[in-house]
Amino acid sequence: MLFDFVRVLITLLMVALAAGGVFWVTQQQQAHPWTRDGQVLANVVHVAPQVSGPVVAVHVADNQRVARGDPLFEIDPTLFQQAVQQAEADLAQASAEATDAAADANRAQTLHARGDLSQQDFDLKTAQSEAKAAAVDAAKVALETARLKLSYTKVSAASTGYVTNLELDAGTYATAGESVLALIDADSFWVAGYFKETDLPYIAIGDPAAVTLMGHPDRPLAGRVESIAFGVARRNTGTNLGDLAKVAPTFEWIRLAQRIPVRIALASPPADLPLRVGYTASVAINPSRTAERR
Known part of the structure; x- marks a missing residue:
């Protein structure tokens, strides 16, 4: 009898400890939302030429850091130089014809004033001029357009950053509007922390955050909550417009919380700790009472 009582007491004690542990973990998660599902991201500039042609020179190497305005690659300028020369010749011819037409119009005006030229012929000369x-x-505009296209044969970096996954080489035919090179903006790194939707009520814009990179666990980075995403891709939908919905089977008693991206702005990361897109990170939020809840 005593043994049964002790066994029940131990069982109740273990249940109470487990419930207390769950309650403590829940309170801690609310007080300090945390996720291991984080990733370092940055803006990627997909560099595409504005004119088409074969690449004749590549001025960068893979993973090279470049500054804004540094040359990246060049497209064969021969046809565009010829277009400029043709536009210059067209402008010279148009200018000469305009000078002659203006002189004819001036003579016609003199003759018309003396009554030696009809109104119809005078109007014709004026219209021709x-x-x-x-x-x-029009020839001036064509010349400016030709010169602009010629300038497009030299492609420069739009921002300071890192050339990555470079496969471009001389001889490649580059098509206008199609990306041939990726440039990671060096000043745009941030961390995306994917928090459960149940954590969002305890996260606000401006809350301080601590970011720990998997590769540098001993060097936590300071940051703050910059924004919270307003949506993620729908899973139960058709691939194309007009397709039927694709509904995955789920268990009614298991409901997984959706992960929502929370953007973390980093506060001056150390210069000797290079950030790379795709790094795995853990993110902990320290909620602020004065911050605006979203």
Whole structure:
């Protein structure tokens, strides 16, 4: 009898300890939301030429750091130089024709004033002069366009960053608008922490955060909550417009909380700790009472 009582007492004590542990963990998670599901991210500039042509020179190497304005690669400028020369010749011809037409219009005005030229012929000469002047304006625009396209044959870095996964080489035909090179913006690194939706009520914009990289566990980084995503991709939907919904089977008694990205802005990471897109990170939030809840 005493043995049964002790056994029941021990069982109740273990249940109470387990419940207390669950309660403590829940309170800690609410007081300091935490996730191991984090990742270092950055803006990636997909560099695409604005004109098409064969690449004749590549001025960077894979994983090289470049500054804003540094040359990346060049496209064969031959055809574009010829287009500039043709546009210059067209402008010179249009200017000469406009000068002649203006002189004819001036003579026609003198003759018309003396009554030696009809109104119809005078109007014709005036219209021809105006048309030639408009042709000069069009030729100037064509020349500027040709020069602009020629300048596009030299592609430079739009921001300071790192060239990565470089496969471009001389001889490759580059098509306008198609990315041929990736540049990671060096000043845009942030951390995305994927928190359960049940954690979001305890996270606010401006809350301080501690980020620990898997590769550098002894060097935590300071940050703050910059924003919280307002949506993630739907899983139970068709791939294309008009497709039927694809509903995955689930167990009614198991409901997994959706993970929502929380953007963490880093506060001056150490210069000797290089950040790389894709690094795995743990993120802990220290909720602030004065911060705005989202």
